[in-house]
Amino acid sequence: MKFNGTWQVRLAQVVLGAVIVIVLTVVRRTNAEHEPVHLVTDWSHRHVIFSAPHDLMQQFRLSTDPRYVQQLIRRNDAREEDRDRWRWRRAPEDPDTIQSDWSIYMGSGATVGAGNFPAKFSFNTGTATCATDFVAYNTSLAGSTAQASVVAFNNLYVAASGGLCGTAPSTYWAFNTGGTVATSLVLSLDGSQVAFVQNNSAGTQATLVLLKWAANSGTIMSPDTLTAVTPVAYTTCSGACMTTFNFSTVPGDLNADDTLSSPFVDYAHDTLFAGDSKGYLHKFTNVFHGTVSTPPAETVSTGANIWPALVSSGYALTDPVFDNGTGSVFVGSPFGTLKRVDATTGGTIAKTVQIAFSGANFESPILDETNGKLYLIVSQSDAVTTGQTMNASAVYTFPTTFTGIGTSYGTQTILSTSGAGTNVYSGAFDNQWFLGHAGNMYVCAPTASNISTLYQIAVSNTGVLGTVSTGPALTTGASVCSFVTEFFNSNNTSVAHPAGTDLIFLSATALNVMAAPVDCSTNTGCLMSFDVTSGAAITTSTGTVATRPESGGTSGIIIDGSSASTGASQVYFTPLGSQTCGTGGTGGCAIQASQSGLN
Numbered sequence: 211m212k213f214n215g216t217w218q219v220r221l222a223q224v225v226l227g228a229v230i231v232i233v234l235t236v237v238r239r240t241n242a243e244h245e246p247v248h249l250v251t252d253w254s255h256r257h258v259i260f261s262a263p264h265d266l267m268q269q270f271r272l273s274t275d276p277r278y279v280q281q282l283i284r285r286n287d288a289r290e291e292d293r294d295r296w297r298w299r300r301a302p303e304d305p306d307t308i309q310s311d312w313s314i315y316m317g318s319g320a321t322v323g324a325g326n327f328p329a330k331f332s333f334n335t336g337t338a339t340c341a342t343d344f345v346a347y348n349t350s351l352a353g354s355t356a357q358a359s360v361v362a363f364n365n366l367y368v369a370a371s372g373g374l375c376g377t378a379p380s381t382y383w384a385f386n387t388g389g390t391v392a393t394s395l396v397l398s399l400d401g402s403q404v405a406f407v408q409n410n411s412a413g414t415q416a417t418l419v420l421l422k423w424a425a426n427s428g429t430i431m432s433p434d435t436l437t438a439v440t441p442v443a444y445t446t447c448s449g450a451c452m453t454t455f456n457f458s459t460v461p462g463d464l465n466a467d468d469t470l471s472s473p474f475v476d477y478a479h480d481t482l483f484a485g486d487s488k489g490y491l492h493k494f495t496n497v498f499h500g501t502v503s504t505p506p507a508e509t510v511s512t513g514a515n516i517w518p519a520l521v522s523s524g525y526a527l528t529d530p531v532f533d534n535g536t537g538s539v540f541v542g543s544p545f546g547t548l549k550r551v552d553a554t555t556g557g558t559i560a561k562t563v564q565i566a567f568s569g570a571n572f573e574s575p576i577l578d579e580t581n582g583k584l585y586l587i588v589s590q591s592d593a594v595t596t597g598q599t600m601n602a603s604a605v606y607t608f609p610t611t612f613t614g615i616g617t618s619y620g621t622q623t624i625l626s627t628s629g630a631g632t633n634v635y636s637g638a639f640d641n642q643w644f645l646g647h648a649g650n651m652y653v654c655a656p657t658a659s660n661i662s663t664l665y666q667i668a669v670s671n672t673g674v675l676g677t678v679s680t681g682p683a684l685t686t687g688a689s690v691c692s693f694v695t696e697f698f699n700s701n702n703t704s705v706a707h708p709a710g711t712d713l714i715f716l717s718a719t720a721l722n723v724m725a726a727p728v729d730c731s732t733n734t735g736c737l738m739s740f741d742v743t744s745g746a747a748i749t750t751s752t753g754t755v756a757t758r759p760e761s762g763g764t765s766g767i768i769i770d771g772s773s774a775s776t777g778a779s780q781v782y783f784t785p786l787g788s789q790t791c792g793t794g795g796t797g798g799c800a801i802q803a804s805q806s807g808l809n
Contacts, residue, residue, distance in 0.1 A: 246334035248401060249283050251768050253327040253394040253472050256638065256695070257531050261580040261673060262646025272580065275534050276399060276477040283335050285644055285698065311368055311780065312379050313792030313799045316430055317357050320349040320798025322784040324690070325573075325635055326394040326472065327766035328800075330782060331401035340365045340375035344382045345768075345782050346395050346404060347800050349430075352411060353386035358433035359408065360385050360395065362423070366770075366780070366802060379802070384428040386435040387419055387452060394472035394529075394766075396482075398498040405475065405497060407484050409467040416457045416468035416486050418494060420506055424450040441505035457484075457492055458510045458518055466490065469526050471541075476532045476553070483539050483553075485527025490518040491541060491551060511556075519556035521549050529574040536610050540575050540584060544568060546592055548575060548584070550612065562618045565606055567592045573636045577610065581673035584608045586620070587653055590631035595619040603629035603655040605637075605667065607675055623675045625665045628658030630688070635766075638696035639669065640742050641712040646671050650745055652714050654684065654691030662691045662718045664740070666748045681748035684728055684738070687721040690763070696742070697769040699779060699805060712743040713755065713805065715781060719763035727753035735763045735787060737803075758803065762787025769805070779805050 260278050263269035272278040322328055326348070333342035346362040353359030364382040365375040389408030396405050404421045421436070427450050428434035436452045444453035457466060471485030475497065482494040493509040500506040509517040521527060522543035530541040532553060539551045546566035550559045566572045566588040575584040586606045594600055598619065606620040634655050643649025651667045664681035684691065693716065700710035717737045722730035727750075730736035737758040740748075763786050770780040780802045791799035 247283060248399060249280060249332040249335045250329070250397045250399055250401065251284065251332075252329035252396050253529065253766060254396060254474050254531075255280065255284070256576070256693070257529065257574055257636070258533075258577050258579060259639065259644075261578055261643060261671065263580055264672075268580065274478070275579070277534075278579070280399075285641075311373070311802045311804055313801045314363065314379070314430075315791040315793050315795030316347065316349050316361065316784070316798045316800050317351050318797040319788065320351050320784070321786055322347055322394070322765035323350050323392055324633065324692070324763075324765065324786055325470075326392075327768055328782045328784070329395040329397050329404070330768050330770060331397055332770075333401070338367050338374050340367065342401075343367075344401070345800075345802070346397070347784065348391035348393070348395055348406060349798065350390065350392045351798075352390045353388055353433070353435075355386060355433075355435060356431055357386070358384035358428065358430045359387045359389060359391050360404065360406065360421070361430050361433070361800070363800065381429050382425060383423045383450070384430050384433040385421065385423070385450070385452075386428075386433040387421065388435075389417060389419075393468060393470070396473050396475050399477055403498050405473050405482060407468045407471070407473055413467050414465040416466055416484075418455045418457070418473065418482070418484065418492075418508070419452055420444060420454075420497060421452040422447060422450060441500065441507060442502055445500045445502055445505050453506060455494065455506070455508050457486055457490075458508050470529070471527045472529045474530045474532055474539075476534070478534060481532075481553075483530040483532060485521070485530055485541055486518075487526040489520060489522040489525050489527060489543060491521050491527060491530060491539065491556070492518045493553075493556070514555060516556040519551055519558070521551060521558060522547070531574055531577050533577055533579060533610050535579050535582060538610065540577065540610075542572060542574060542586070546572070547616070548586055548608065550610075558615075560613045560618065561615055562608065562612070562620060563593045563616050565592060565620065566590060567631060573634060575608075576636050578673050579610075582610045583673040584610060585636070585651070585675075587634050587636055587655065588629070589634035589656055590629040591622065593619075594622065598622045599624055599627055601629060602627050603634070603657070605651070605653065605675060607673070621675070623667060623678060625653065625655045625678060626657045626663065630656035630658060630660035632656050632660055632688075633690045635691065635693040638694040638714060640696060640714075640745060641698035642745055643669055643671070644698075650742065651675065652694050652696070652740075652742065654694060654716055654718075656690075660688035661685055662689045664716075664748065664752075666742075677747075679747040680750060681752050682723070682727050682750050684718045684723060684736075685721045686723060686733070689721050690719045692717040692764050693766045695767040695769060695781075697805070701779065702805065707743045710743075711741060713739050714742055715739045715767045715769075717760060717764040717767075719786065727751050728757070729754055730757045730759065732759040735760045735785065737764050737767075737783075739805075760785040760801075761789040781805060
């Protein structure tokens with residue numbers, strides 16, 4: 211009888227969960243018919259991902275996480291007005307070249323930076339909107355009356371012959387915020403606010419900036435200069451305004467700047483985390499929804515709850531990643547360990563062994579919140595346990611609940627038995643894996659001679675990594691790859707791919723392979739894409755779909771969406787080196803380019 215009662219309760223829970231999920235889905239679809247559905251795409255969406263839920267109860271739990279909902283929107287973002295029009299889209303002028311729709315001069319030496327991303331806001335995922343969709347860039351230059359530190363463009367969807375928004379984008383807003391923004395921007399879910407960390411002119415003090423923008427504010431070379439208001443005043447200000455917070459100074463953390471750590475927003479709790487160059491993790495509350503009585507503020511406390519939290523003394527922190535499932539923040543440093551920090555108390559719950567040599571770069575982890583797994587790419591492995599390999603380029607897998615102080619080794623998946631110990635950035639999963647099937651993960655990592663090479667790793671639907679396939683060498687000598695960015699485009703169809711095409715995008719900084727199978731047109735930096743729709747094992751002869759020269763390689767790449775309308779399915783980035791921009795000027799360019807096979 212007890213077994214039957216338990217079974218009945220469980221059945222009732224499952225049925226209730228199914229009803230709730232169905233109701234939520236219907237409500238969302240109903241609202242979508244009358245209200246715009248906003249979509250934010252920034253650096254953090256690629257570091258917190260969700261494989262397909264394994265049951266209805268898990269789906270219900272995840273549906274309360276704004277990032278899960280945003281991923282559902284992002285991966286089902288084929289624009290409704292295009293579904294019946296794709297057959298008549300204009301064919302690409304050159305299907306083997308990633309076409310540049312626009313390239314805007316942002317200043318001498320301007321760049322988003324290696325390992326950083328622009329931030330894209332879509333006002334309504336069902337429609338490409340000229341006036342209110344925008345992409346925002348940091349410039350990595352000191353703001354002044356003649357140089358914007360942050361800038362955004364609208365009227366994005368253009369083409370030389372006339373796109374949805376004409377032939378050229380517009381500067382939506384441009385601000386001098388009084389510092390240098392050298393890490394990625396993040397946006398509020400409604401797009402009305404921007405958060406970022408900037409350093410002062412001496413490069414000795416990091417400051418969190420919360421900014422409310424106003425349309426038609428300034429230009430790149432004549433930006434609006436903002437004066438900070440108090441946090442209380444910020445909650446009610448109208449028009450363009452900002453409030454700032456110098457990172458709290460504590461013993462041993464005086465005048466810390468920020469060199470590696472982009473801010474991460476926990477949207478569910480309106481909390482932001484960012485690291486500094488001295489190893490402290492900072493926490494800010496009420497960042498986008500503060501009120502006069504509860505304005506934005508940094509959490510500064512001692513005793514049981516310690517903020518700022520000392521995570522890696524004397525080492526700059528990487529981008530923090532918050533896990534809603536465990537209430538933990540995961541963050542690393544060039545010291546070579548990954549830490550798990552309690553997001554409430556600031557205490558370090560656990561840290562791994564030194565899995566990378568000190569100074570041998572590894573990236574922030576990719577968190578799969580569905581399966582409770584972390585994936586960390588290392589360019590040169592250090593301490594190992596039985597069966598693991600030293601000095602390898604590898605991917606380490608850890609459970610989000612890993613415990614112990616310096617006792618967790620994780621599971622090592624070797625890419626190259628000898629790594630070069632240079633910068634390495636995280637990879638991406640393919641569409642099949644996001645659909646809940648077995649799929650693949652794609653990463654670019656160095657060999658012993660620092661040859662940037664593309665690798666494919668089989669991955670189960672529960673997140674277990676398997677067989678590694680070695681793809682083409684992308685360079686002929688020492689070079690560094692960018693992040694790998696994946697996008698499934700349901701409007702890019704063919705006989706071979708009637709449901710759409712799954713592409714990955716990445717770049718290499720120099721010494722690019724100019725012959726088959728890579729076919730870069732220059733050896734001084736190259737952006738490239740590969741078709742991974744079939745999921746077939748890649749080989750050293752796997753070829754690119756398209757390439758494009760970019761001086762010094764590119765920053766992180768973000769994807770706009772899926773559309774058949776001319777000029778409305780794009781990638782956004784900046785080169786890392788100077789080049790001649792489409793608007794004139796030689797230096798740093800903000801670039802939008804069409805996805806291969808469209809426009």
